[in-house]
Amino acid sequence: MRLGWTSTQWEGALSIILATLIILLSWPGQPAQAQQAVITSPQPFSVVRGRVTIEGTAVHPNFQRYELYYSPEPARDDTWVFIGEAHYNQVANGFLGTWETRGLPDGLYSLRLRVVRQDANYDEYIVRGLQVANTQPTDTPTPAATPTPTVTPTPLPPTPTVIVMAPVLDTPTPEAGATPTPVAIARASQPAQPSSEQAQPGVLSLRGMINAFWTGAKWSLIVFASVGAFFGLKWLIVWIWQQLTQHNT
Incomplete structure (x- = not known):
């Protein structure tokens, strides 16, 4: 059976169909909320120390709370340690909590985010391979080498030559017929020599020797x-x- 529609009728029918589709697509409804439990910071296999800021997303249509845990690796069910307290507000790409690592031994750890729903079920996200290094020194960047400036020697001024002129002395000419007058030189008086007849100290006389003999x-x-x-x-x-x-x- 062939429809006997004119072109105008076909255009009207297509317009009605398109308008209906547009209305259905633009009809306001309840927006769907993404089901996510993600830790965006710190990243896996990164080095951490001190107070570590945990960032990420914890949302769900039936959200009740989210919890944070850490565990030394290898992590097991009985090694997870609760961080802080439960959080009852959803977070989308923001601050989730703080992990204090200053009291922990250095080593490898894992972080876990658990989003608990109203029916007590939960979604989890785990970051592994976090290196806690509180006692290890922080890497110090190596300073760039400073080029040594080239010293250009400064030429010294020429040394001046000193010329010393010897003075010319006039030699006096003696007059003819002049006779030099002798000069008398007085002799110094010599001390008188002691007489041989005077007694010298320290020498015994003959009489003294005789007296000493008779006394002995x-x-x-x-x-x-x-x-x-x-x-x-x-x-x-x-x-x-x-x-x-x-x-x-």
Whole structure:
């Protein structure tokens, strides 16, 4: 069966169909919310230290809360540690929380974001290979080498030549017939020599030597006489003691 529409009728029908499609597509409805649990910072296998800022997205149509955890690697179900407290506000590409690493040993760690829904189910996102390096020194950039300036020597001025002129002295000419007058030189008086007849100190005279001899002889006789008297008296006492002993016996 063939429709007997004119071109005007076909154009009207197409216009109605297009208008209906436009109305259906532009009809306002409830916007769909993306289901996301993502950590955008820190990135996997990055080096962290101190207080680490965690950024990302935690949204869901049936959102209840989101939670943050960390664990040393390799991470297991019983090694996750809760960070801070639960968060009850959704975050889209923003600040999620802070991870304090200053009390942790250096090593590899993992971060976990858990978005919990109203029915107690959850979505998770894990960042692995985070290197905590609190005791290791921070990399210091190597300064660029500074080119050494080239020193151009400055030419010295020429050394001046000093010319010393010797003075010319006039030599006096002696007059003819002049006779030099002798000059008398007085001799210094010499000290008088001591007379040989005067006594020199430290030399003994003959008389003094004789007196010293007789003095020594006198004292020698006195000593010998004293010693002889001592031994004679001793012999006398012994003899008397022997006589008395014999008389008593």
